[in-house]
Amino acid sequence: MKKYSVFAIAREAMRGHKGWEEQWSSPEPKKDYDVIIVGAGGHGLATAYYLATVHGITNVAVLEKGWLGGGNTGRNTTIIRSNYLYDESAGIYDHALKLWDGLSQELNYNVMYSPRGVMMLAHNVHDIQVLKRHVHANRLNGIDNEWLTPEAAKEFCPPLNISRDARYPVMGATLQRRGGTARHDAVAWGYARGASARGVHIIQNCEVTGVKRAPNGAVTGVETTRGFIGARKVGVVAAGHSSVIMNMAGVRMPLESYPLQALVSEPVKPVFPCVVMSNTVHAYISQSDKGELVIGAGTDQYVSYSQTGGLHVLQHTLDAICEMFPMFTRMKMLRSWGGIVDVTPDRSPILAKTPVPGLFVNCGWGTGGFKATPGSGHVFAHTIARDDPHPINAPFTIERFRTGRLIDEAAAAAVAH
């Protein structure tokens, strides 16, 4: 892998950019691998990358039914934060946040992690109680998260409407300064490049159609649109399609897949310095480096794999955006799209071994998986390599739904991811 740098760019500029290598190769699938990862999104590619770099397992294939990074990785609003309430959640998201810081250097690929601060707004007394509970828990967990008055919130984010006459006035906010955004495509591409350079096969346009198991129940490989591919271990990291793949292995999951929409405005000069989230009025907004306002909507109410949703969901979102930022009504929506998010009953992910020997699953990230990408890949690689979960992901089992030991961020906090 040739190193990227400003010098490499200068060198290539001299010769018409003819000397760049392929960022990842596109090999034909082999007959079998030590590990197959199903799904070349950020989490799957990160898993492959860490299998290779941390655990020395390079005989790995990442199978992707479409194009790598084309699912939720390339469709989300790229919010990164770790100020979760419970120790388990804080553990995994902060593990990820620590990896974000330095990921560009680790991958030699500028993923544009930008800790511009994530602000979460309180609009009523209940919000204040909930958000302060987060602030205190975060502080004792060593996670930065501070409480801001409405005035301080406006100072940090000048477009914010803190008028007392707003329908739901801002009564305060939390701020995680290490929170921010990153460039979603770059994350997928950077991990793909790093994994590919270490021998991992990334096989696109290769849809898994079945999971093969030996008479003793153990996984032996997968059927695909490009034939059978054998493997000793299979990790399913298929986001909205996770329950579809797991069903092929005979494992029914506590998951439902919903459409989640997002939109961007036309690009404008810098006007929005941070990320603002409001769970009460349902609005999530930041501004991309290109200048577009990036706005996340809520999920549609029904299970769907259509990657589309209703206009009324976007309307509701923009209602809230314009209520909090009244100067934006003259801005224009440039593009909207939908993803498929897999949601667990407690809104926390599953990263675990499964009842099927050799089969592992990493799913259920709901609306908030992007932020966890490096941490998720890192501990999932550990789980696959050692056949045993990393302490960080040990609580995120499938069994918790039987025992009742849930990690219910949503119920506990009425906070979306």
Next chain:
Amino acid sequence: MLLIRCPYCEEERPELEFRNAGEAHIARSADMAATSDDDFEKFFFIRSNPKGIIYERWRHMHGCARFFNAVRDTVSDRFLMTYKAGEPKPAKLPGAAK
């Protein structure tokens, strides 16, 4: 916005009038207290989440307020049929009905 036929009102109405109520035909045990942990997990948490035909419940919230069942293709979001609560899973689905 979907267009949904309420089997009680016998009318197609916009999705705004309805509330989705999750997967259909998951019966609550008549002897709930005696249910095993595994069966309770299946009842309350495990969902089929199909890519394709789903049997699901809707409530005509801002209409007759009745719960009913629907058969929908989760890839196209097209409804195949709707039927009243308590009616069995249809044995046969209408073909390419729109």
Next chain:
Amino acid sequence: MIAAFRIPGAGRLKQAETARFSFDGQSYAGVEGDTLASALLANGVHLVGRSFKYHRPRGFLSAGAEEPNALVEIKRDFARKTPNVRATVQELYDGLTAQSQNRWPSLAFDVGAVNDIASPLFSAGFYYKTFMWPKSAWKNLYEPKIRAAAGLGVAPDQPDPDHYSARFAHCDVLVLGGGAAGIAAALAAAETGVRVILADEQADFGGSLRFESGAKIDGQDGFAWAQGAVATLKAMDNVRVLSRTTAFGYYAQNFVGLVERVSDHLQNPGREQPRERLWQVRAKRVVLATGAIERHMVFADNDRPGIMLASAARTYLNHYGVAVGRNVGVYTANDSAYAAAIDLKKAGVGVAAIVDLRDNPTGPIIDEARALGIEINFGRAVIRAGGKLRVSSMTVQPKNGGGERTIPVDAIMMSAGWTPSVHLFSQSRGKVAFNDETKRFVPGTYAQDCVSVGACNGTDGLSATIDEAYAAGAKAAKDAGANTVKGTKPKVDASESWSRGMLGAAPGAGPDTTVKAFVDFQNDVTAKDIRQAVHEGMRSIEHVKRFTTNGMATDQGKTSNMHGLAIAAETLDKPIPQVGLTTFRAPYTPVTFGAIIGHARGPLFDPTRKTAIHPWAERQGAVFEDVGQWKRAWYFPKAGEDMHAAVDRECVTVRKTAGLFDASTLGKIEVVGPDAAKFMELLYTNPWEKLEPGRCRYGIMLREDGFIYDDGVVGRLAPDRFHVTTTTGGAPRVMNHMEDYLQTEFPHLNVWLTSITEQWAVIAVQGPKSREIIAPLVEGIDMSDGALPHMSVREGRICGVPTRLFRMSFTGERGFEVNVPADYGQAVWEALWAEGQKHGACAYGTEAMHVLRAEKGYIIVGQDTDGTVTPGDAGLDWAVGKKKTDFVGIRGMARPDLVAKGRKQLVGLKTKDPKVVLEEGAQIVGDPKQAIPMTMIGHVTSSYWSQNCGRSIALALVAGGRDRMGETLSVPMPNGTIEVEVTGMVFFDEKGERLNG
């Protein structure tokens, strides 16, 4: 005065009516009916913008919605500034003020253009490969610089004074696009009598008839025919015609979003006029007649101002009467540019030469051009354009190489062919198919009840278009239920027709050059960028798009996508269909946020619920808090009181004499029927069968998983009638939860549920004097302790109106909740208030209510519980019927983790220093000296200063809390640790004697 490039006698505008406007501070004159673009061109202005990345000078590419370059800011006043307006779409009005964007200090001299010189460094995706050292520099140095350079216009910084409107509509046939095809389809459908909506994005209907001078229909000029036909349609009762209306999104089940620009073209919009209006239309059938968009030629420096699409130049001439230059060159790969050259030549504009990539095309249009004396060069390519702020020449070379020749020009018209506008079809989830012969994607498989006609369907020629569209319109009407067919198809007397053309880079932008041959103008994506992306391993067109940003500008690739795809396919050596097409997403063109939200702003953002007593509280100067959609009186400050003083006074007064509290927001559900008690047994943990009529019980509702879902006092009015109360926020979901079980799990029960939240106003009167305040106003109820003990309910009258009078207490004092029909709520409140005044009672708000109940250890679901708390955790085991064999949650609460030891339990906390009030949400630890991350064993759920106790009080969820009574725990705060003692939850009147006090 006629502007320099306005050609007398050309075009359709009344050239006398002038409108003054300004661009970048310079004043110009235009004509009524102009767009900003045509008016600027009439004045010889081509330079109007700068590109995104290289800040290259740019002019008009198009005359329509596909415009990538000519984006300006339109400013009506300080608050009405709109960035990124396409000058080709903005209609001119007298006094219009426009400004260029993305340049400093000026459009002609832009410092940012240094990027153009350094452009070899800024190759596709360069930013992924650098700016990584040192680590902190991305956030602190590089990113701020990049952000400042990026973006186009400037976002408005004031609240928008304009308003927006919204309409829902239903129709049988919705026709999208008002060119020849759309009009023909609408005529056919309308004549059957079905409900038709015809919409077009332009001010005038006619589509390409605006420039197709050769079209004749029903004996008239094509455009004139279109106006007549639309007038006919407008006169029909069953037809709605919407101009300036863009269909931007095609959603499930023939649901189409359209936005109508109502007043942006007016000099002085009326105050009552919305700026834009959103139409949400559900149609039985949709006819897509969205036309086609011309593509540019991809050659070196093809972005110089003055270089534009041939159809655009023709539109400016034939519709607006404007010449785009005096000596115009033509570069083409299909016939349509010949028609433009012919029209210009006939209008007296110099045509320097036609350069045609094709080797030996033949046809009448070529003969006509030749007959007019226009120089034609076959088999040649324009390999570069000269000039900087305006094109000055084109350099021509045989396409297989050879001698160069430079021809001076002041404008170039180009055409690489036409791309069918399949955007809406694709949004409808239809699948496009590639026609290899004509090199275009056309509608293939349909997914919804729609049909494509005309140019967007790949149908060439006016006759074929009208035949197809008229038939489709009639069929759509028939499918939508029409049974009569009448009317006559418009007759095409003369038409223009062309297809074919080329995709991708033309010779001269070839693989081995370093020239800038633009594919995507706005985002500065060149042919070599796309080749580089492929070389770097981007094999999916989606990767190419994202890596190069091709097609991601405000025009969303309307002119660039097909070229980009072809170059990628060529580089990959794959057929185009195998490389695939990027997904089309709504909106078709950018849509104003305001139009999408319509009226949902300010007070209409979300409904506000107010109780019957709200106006009284407002008059008393109450401060309100938002609880769900409700406004609730939070506290009632007297002059000079802050919140704490007011709350202290209210709390003390209630316990000393009495207080009145508006409890109307509490959810109320009436459960009625022979099986009402059975139903209550199943929905609540408590036993109900044996509750006597006239008595009340505190009920707990669980979800099936065993966690507390809601609570409230339930009164049994009669054997078959329960008056159930819920939390304020929980009322709708509790009702839904109950209905769900009643309708689907327990349909055998004979029970009716009615939400009565809004029917009854509820006035809580609490305190030692409460009975004395109420009694004088009550008729028919014996209010003695014997007849009306704590937790009982009676029906009678108060102030002459019916009441359900509850004897209950959420304060620990003797208390009542007076339910009266909501219409009488305020009157009864005022009567009670008058009585209360005699005893020194106060009105108290939600904050005092919270303090008073916490003094008694009464929980608030949603504050002291959070969806992970069982009845056992909350110390409410006593409320779970032990003998019951079933209720919702009975199994869930028996799961292993829910009965495990060490669960968090609700307890009381007393700070060692009684003056210190804990913060709600503060975390509790055993050892405060441990290192971070600390082991947290619980958190404070409620905490207040209690004036009645003379100290602070708190409730908390603590692991194994009930086994820790008397233990000292710590609450580490940023400025020091607070020591607390674990106590019981009751802080005041532990024996409960005051309930009858």
